[in-house]
Amino acid sequence: MRRHSCIRAGILVQAPAVALLAGPVGVQAAEEDAHAAVLQEVTVTAQRRVENLQAVPIAATVLTGDMLQDKGVQGITALQYVAPSLTVSDYGSANVLNIRGIGRSAVDIELPSGVVLYRDGVPTFPGYFQNEPYYDIASVEVLRGPQGTFVGKSAAGGAIFIRTAAPDLTGFSGKIEAEVGNYDSYGGTLVLNAPVNDQFGFRLAARHIERNEAYVHSLTGDYTGRPGRPDLSSVRLGMLWQPLESLSSDLRVDLSDLNFGGNLTSSYGYPLYDLVQRADFAYRDRSVRVVENIKYTLPNGLQLNSQTGYQTTHTRNNLDRNGNAPRYYVFDSAGEFTLYSQEIDLVSSDDGPFSYVLGAFAQRTDSQFDDWRHKGFNFYGEAGDLGGLVQGSDFPYLGLEVPYRKREDEISGFVDVKYRFTSKLTAELGGRFSNYKLSHRTNLVLGDGTSPPVIPFYAGSQHLSENDVDAKLSVSYEVMPDQNVYVLGSRGHVTSGFNVVGGAYFGKELVNDYEAGWKATWAQNRVRTQLGGYYQTLSNYQAQFASELLPGANILQNAQGDSHIYGFEASMQARLGQFNFDASLATLHSRLGSYPRVVNPFIPGPDNIVSISGGKSPFAPTFSLNIGGSYTILLSDSITLAPRLDYGYISEQSGSLIVAPNTHLPARGLLNGGVRLQYAKAYADIYGTNLTNKHYVAGIQNSGDNWYPGPLRQYGLRLGYDF
Numbered sequence: 232m233r234r235h236s237c238i239r240a241g242i243l244v245q246a247p248a249v250a251l252l253a254g255p256v257g258v259q260a261a262e263e264d265a266h267a268a269v270l271q272e273v274t275v276t277a278q279r280r281v282e283n284l285q286a287v288p289i290a291a292t293v294l295t296g297d298m299l300q301d302k303g304v305q306g307i308t309a310l311q312y313v314a315p316s317l318t319v320s321d322y323g324s325a326n327v328l329n330i331r332g333i334g335r336s337a338v339d340i341e342l343p344s345g346v347v348l349y350r351d352g353v354p355t356f357p358g359y360f361q362n363e364p365y366y367d368i369a370s371v372e373v374l375r376g377p378q379g380t381f382v383g384k385s386a387a388g389g390a391i392f393i394r395t396a397a398p399d400l401t402g403f404s405g406k407i408e409a410e411v412g413n414y415d416s417y418g419g420t421l422v423l424n425a426p427v428n429d430q431f432g433f434r435l436a437a438r439h440i441e442r443n444e445a446y447v448h449s450l451t452g453d454y455t456g457r458p459g460r461p462d463l464s465s466v467r468l469g470m471l472w473q474p475l476e477s478l479s480s481d482l483r484v485d486l487s488d489l490n491f492g493g494n495l496t497s498s499y500g501y502p503l504y505d506l507v508q509r510a511d512f513a514y515r516d517r518s519v520r521v522v523e524n525i526k527y528t529l530p531n532g533l534q535l536n537s538q539t540g541y542q543t544t545h546t547r548n549n550l551d552r553n554g555n556a557p558r559y560y561v562f563d564s565a566g567e568f569t570l571y572s573q574e575i576d577l578v579s580s581d582d583g584p585f586s587y588v589l590g591a592f593a594q595r596t597d598s599q600f601d602d603w604r605h606k607g608f609n610f611y612g613e614a615g616d617l618g619g620l621v622q623g624s625d626f627p628y629l630g631l632e633v634p635y636r637k638r639e640d641e642i643s644g645f646v647d648v649k650y651r652f653t654s655k656l657t658a659e660l661g662g663r664f665s666n667y668k669l670s671h672r673t674n675l676v677l678g679d680g681t682s683p684p685v686i687p688f689y690a691g692s693q694h695l696s697e698n699d700v701d702a703k704l705s706v707s708y709e710v711m712p713d714q715n716v717y718v719l720g721s722r723g724h725v726t727s728g729f730n731v732v733g734g735a736y737f738g739k740e741l742v743n744d745y746e747a748g749w750k751a752t753w754a755q756n757r758v759r760t761q762l763g764g765y766y767q768t769l770s771n772y773q774a775q776f777a778s779e780l781l782p783g784a785n786i787l788q789n790a791q792g793d794s795h796i797y798g799f800e801a802s803m804q805a806r807l808g809q810f811n812f813d814a815s816l817a818t819l820h821s822r823l824g825s826y827p828r829v830v831n832p833f834i835p836g837p838d839n840i841v842s843i844s845g846g847k848s849p850f851a852p853t854f855s856l857n858i859g860g861s862y863t864i865l866l867s868d869s870i871t872l873a874p875r876l877d878y879g880y881i882s883e884q885s886g887s888l889i890v891a892p893n894t895h896l897p898a899r900g901l902l903n904g905g906v907r908l909q910y911a912k913a914y915a916d917i918y919g920t921n922l923t924n925k926h927y928v929a930g931i932q933n934s935g936d937n938w939y940p941g942p943l944r945q946y947g948l949r950l951g952y953d954f
Contacts, residue, residue, distance in 0.1 A: 269756040270806050275372050277349075277392050278381055278647065279536065279576050279588050285750045288659065288705040288717035290375040290763050290800060292317075292815070296368035296396065302859060302877045303903035303920045307361045308929070310391075312879025312901060313857050314373040315800050315817035317389075318850045320886075320930030322939065323494045323514050323548045324564075326361045327930065330375050331765065332796045332821050332851035333388035333742060336888070337775035338932055340598065340637070341671075342787055345388040345725045345740070347378070351395055351483050351522045353540025353572050354594060357385055360516055360544045360568070363487055364463055367406075367422050367436035369394040375800070376744045376765060377723025379701025380661035383592060383643050387723035387742040397481060398434040398471035400426045405954055412918075412947020416442030420951075434469040445942045446495050448504040454551070456512030458493030465489070477528040485520040498554030499893040499935040503926060504943070510551040510561040518544040532580030540572040549606070553936045559613045560936075563606040563627075566635075569597045584651040591644050598637040603630025603676070603684060612680065624680035629688070629781075635731065637671040655709040662702040667726050670694045675732065688781070693729045697739065713752035720745050725773060732784040738771045740789070758805045769794040772823050774849070774888050777830040777934065779840075785933075790824030796848060809865070814858040821848040823888070832934045833891050843888055852882040852898075869911050876904045886931030893935025899927035901941075912953045919946035 273284045273293050284293055292314040294304070302313050307328075308321045320327040325338040328346040335344045335358055344358030355361065365371075372392040382390045403426065409419040418440030426432035444450060444459035465487045473479040493512025497503045520542040527535045545567045553560040572594040579586045601607025609627035645663035652658065672692045678684025703721035710716055725740035748763035772790040779786075802815035825844035832839070859877035866872055880900040887894040902925075905918040921944045929941035 268806055270759055270804060276394065277372055277374055277378070277390065279578055279590070280581065285752060285759060286715055288707045288719050288748065290746065290748060292373040292802065294371045296370065299365055299368060299371065301861065301875055303918060305365055310371070310373065311881065315802060315815040315855060315857065316375050316798065316819065317373055318852065318881065320850060321362065322930060322932055323491070323550070324359055324516060324546045326358055327850060328358065329850045330389035331767065331798060332819055332848035333767070336773065336849045337785065339775060339785060339787070341728050341731050342773065342775065343385045343725050343728065345385055347382050347386040347390045349390065349392045350520065352524055352538040353522050355542060356544065356568055356570060360518060360546065362489060362516065363465060364438055364440060366420050366438040366465070367396045367467065369396045376746060377701065377721040377742050379721070379723035380645055380647055380663050380703050383663060384641055384665050384667055384699065385725045387725050387740060395467060395483065396434065398432045398469045399424050400429060400432045400471065400473065402426065406951060408949055408951035410947055410949040412945060414443045414445045414945065416440065416947060430474050431472050437466040439464045444495065445945055446504070446940045447506050450495070450506050450508065452507040452509050454508040454510055454512055456493050458508060458512040459495040460492040462490045479526050481524040483522040487516065487518040490515045494550045494939070496551060496554040496937040496939055498556045498938055501555035503928065503938060503940045507555050508551045509559055511549055513547050513549045516544055516546045518542065532582065534578040536576040536578060538574045540570070543567065543569045552933065554938055561611045563609040564600060565605060565607045566598065566600040571595045586649045588647045594641045596639040600631060600635040602632060602634050603627050607631055608635060626678055626680055626683055628678050628680050628684065630676060630684050632674040632676045635671070635673055640668045642666050657707050659705045662700060665699050666696065667699070668696045669728060671729065673731055673734065689733055691734055693734060695727060697727060699724050715750045716748070718747045730786050732778060733780050733786060735786060737773060737787045738789050740773050741770045743768045757807055759803065761802045764799045766797040767795070769796065774826070777832045779830055788826060788829065790826055792824035794823040796821040809863040810860065812860040816856045818854055819851055820853065821851055823848060831889055833889070833893060846888045847885065849885050849887055852884045854882040856880040871909045872906065873909070874906045876902065878902050887934060889934065894931055896928050896931055899925060899941070901925055914951050916949040918949065919944065921945065
């Protein structure tokens with residue numbers, strides 16, 4: 232609590248006063264610079280070297296920290312409105328991410344995420360604990376298509392790389408910002424960059440934000456806790472030591488105490504924003520992450536890199552499992568998760584025709600859910616729920632007799648070689664060999680809701696070990712200056728595993744991707760375009776269905792036969808005088824393999840066993856569009872006014888392969904906007920998200936039992952000062 236209070240005080244108390252001290256420093260030759268300005272080079276770092284995005288054969292969206300704030304992207308969920316082919320559904324601790332229809336079809340601890348997230352060069356928990364607010368960010372890179380060569384297992388859909396701002400040894404600088412808004416929201420951000428000498432410096436960044444419910448019109452019911460009322464604090468310390476020009480050590484330490492209060496949900500057939508809840512709500516993630524990046528450049532230009540990562544998160548997430556439905560049905564969970572990773576790379580100079588990257592990687596992930604006594608994995612219900620006889624029972628009808636433990640280990644090596652045949656023609660070949668091991672232990676017990684659960688349901692330890700090879704081959708050609716075309720073939724995989732409930736095995740998912748693209752720069756570097764099309768074949772597509780053994784539980788199964796996904800993507804960025812514009816669109820079509828025996832939860836038993844063939848990928852809209860623009864008005868040499876609007880549209884999609892009204896996510900289009908008044912180094916932002924107050928379903932879970940309402944209109948004022 233002391234750390235939490237200090238973060239809040241340090242951010243909030245000083246911000247308004249400092250902002251008012253800004254003097255008329257001036258915007259030098261503002262009007263001339265605005266008309267002469269061109270687009271800045273955009274780089275991507277996912278391939279272990281800094282590369283120009285327009286020249287590298289990768290389909291990606293790169294957003295700077297300023298762009299994220301301008302577009303109202305304060306966390307991972309909002310990324311889907313600015314990056315084509317990406318969808319994100321937030322279920323509290325769990326995040327369902329899909330890129331080009333591949334990623335994750337549902338939420339469960341045993342279901343791997345096909346989209347991997349890196350922070351500052353090291354992997355994080357895939358599909359979980361990604362709700363840290365974005366602040367002091369250098370860039371976010373969203374890479375589409377299999378990224379197995381550089382990222383490894385379970386990056387068959389793509390990868391997201393988040394880079395926070397690094398310490399800067401060239402001078403003292405920082406930012407202080409305070410904000411207030413509707414729903415009684417307030418918060419602030421503090422950034423302090425301080426070089427101690429020309430070899431060592433540090434960067435301190437902190438953020439706090441809290442507000443009341445932004446997801447409801449009304450909230451009633453027999454509940455406890457503070458659902459829908461986040462109270463979020465984060466602090467980051469970066470330390471850069473560069474004793475030699477050829478040697479540097481960059482250490483980052485992130486501490487987060489993210490108390491979201493609890494997840495508010497409705498359900499099919501009930502009001503989406505007038506909620507009646509019955510649960511002992513809690514949702515809090517407390518995390519520590521440490522990242523160490525060491526780089527050493529040899530005299531011949533060969534660079535040796537080491538990236539070491541450690542992260543631990545303790546979480547508690549209790550919710551009403553059937554939303555607004557009056558029947559008593561709640562779920563409690565609590566656990567601790569730890570991840571260690573180490574990567575060592577050799578990166579050659581890129582000066583000659585031949586260059587390469589060699590890497591070795593190791594990762595261990597330990598996951599634990601507490602036993603039923605500590606509310607680690609507990610289901611509570613009423614009559615009809617497997618003997619849950621008492622409404623409001625103090626005991627679960629399904630829980631863990633001992634903690635559930637899962638250990639995952641990966642060891643891999645990779646190589647990527649590139650050869651420039653001519654100044655225009657380049658080929659690149661990459662491959663990665665991985666060994667993945669999984670072991671877990673489960674001991675589930677049943678009860679009647681009136682006494683501790685003791686009836687054995689499923690107990691056992693299971694293990695697997697599998698080897699995989701991911702690869703890619705690309706050829707790129709500069710048809711004329713600033714006009715690059717490429718073709719790419721790549722292969723990725725999502726690991727296999729076991730169902731927690733029942734222990735059934737499900738196989739690995741394999742993805743082969745074939746794509747072609749054209750990247751061009753126009754109008755003397757004032758306009759950029761990116762066009763691309765892709766075709767993907769999948770085997771063993773992983774999907775979740777209701778369990779035949781245990782009503783209310785789910786089970787993962789593989790599709791039989793091949794699945795196919797194909798689509799088209801286009802994006803553009805322009806800077807024309809004082810006008811900035813960006814847009815992207817994506818189309819997607821999918822046809823999955825067959826599931827000859829699955830449970831349809833919307834048909835009464837025993838005639839509810841059905842066959843599915845040719846279904847569409849869940850959480851994969853057929854069409855999405857993002858468009859935004861700003862215009863800088865020069866009021867004087869030292870004052871500018873810049874209004875901005877951004878619109879994101881996602882067409883309808885399904886939350887399950889079982890297509891029904893309960894699982895249907897309607898189309899949604901969200902409008903964000905703002906106006907920034909800049910006076911030298913001080914600024915005032917008026918911002919708004921979901922300006923039309925769109926009512927929409929942000930996510931669907933458990934076959935329609937949980938409908939997550941999207942946040943309503945939010946607006947406010949930020950005052951800040953850059954120094």
